[in-house]
Amino acid sequence: MAEFKHLVLVKFKEEVVVEDVLKEMEKLVSEMDIVKSFVWGQDIESLEMLRQGFTHAFLMTFEKKDDFTAFASHPNHVEFSSKFSTVIDKAVLLDFPVITVKSPA
Amino acid sequence: MAEFKHLVLVKFKEEVVVEDVLKEMEKLVSEMDIVKSFVWGQDIESLEMLRQGFTHAFLMTFEKKDDFTAFASHPNHVEFSSKFSTVIDKAVLLDFPVITVKSPA
Numbered sequence: 001m002a003e004f005k006h007l008v009l010v011k012f013k014e015e016v017v018v019e020d021v022l023k024e025m026e027k028l029v030s031e032m033d034i035v036k037s038f039v040w041g042q043d044i045e046s047l048e049m050l051r052q053g054f055t056h057a058f059l060m061t062f063e064k065k066d067d068f069t070a071f072a073s074h075p076n077h078v079e080f081s082s083k084f085s086t087v088i089d090k091a092v093l094l095d096f097p098v099i100t101v102k103s104p105a
Numbered sequence: 106m107a108e109f110k111h112l113v114l115v116k117f118k119e120e121v122v123v124e125d126v127l128k129e130m131e132k133l134v135s136e137m138d139i140v141k142s143f144v145w146g147q148d149i150e151s152l153e154m155l156r157q158g159f160t161h162a163f164l165m166t167f168e169k170k171d172d173f174t175a176f177a178s179h180p181n182h183v184e185f186s187s188k189f190s191t192v193i194d195k196a197v198l199l200d201f202p203v204i205t206v207k208s209p210a
Binding site for chain 1 (some may be wrong): 150151
């Protein structure tokens with residue numbers, strides 16, 4: 001069965017202390033074994049036109065889709081999402097089964 | 106040194122045969138050893154409001170930022186990007202050094 005990814009691109013509100021949000025996100029993920037991996041990054045270099053204002057990408061991987069579904073509906077995640085929605089200017093979410101074309105040797 | 110990711114979210118034009126674009130993308134990646142891994146996915150399930158019309162995510166990973174820079178400026182990629190821009194309705198790109206919070210056990 002395919003791995004499943006939860007991808008979130010974000011532009012934070014200007015006054016937001018991103019480090020604080022990251023701490024909460026790390027706490028959420030560390031408490032939930034169901035999240036297989038979690039990486040993120042900040043793009044402050046590429047062309048603004050291509051980024052369209054988005055600055056951060058968050059990428060969680062789950063063993064299977066059911067795990068993501070359980071994560072998404074878990075009270076901890078629901079509570080986090082509710083707070084998260086107040087600190088962002090905009091976001092795009094994509095959730096998808098992973099198709100691997102090339103994997104690290 | 107951190108791995109580097111190249112993330113592209115896309116909404117294709119309606120008349121586009123996505124399979125054909127994917128084949129070209131797979132060819133590009135398979136020809137360039139510098140691309141460490143390449144996965145993608147299609148989200149046709151989550152809320153349209155959250156997806157904002159984007160349907161596909163493409164995610165390439167490089168050993169280091171210099172490899173991405175070399176990839177981005179390589180004639181094969183430049184040629185592909187030029188074609189790619191004609192088949193998409195919209196796209197967001199984010200390029201970033203990877204910060205790993207949780208890695209697969």
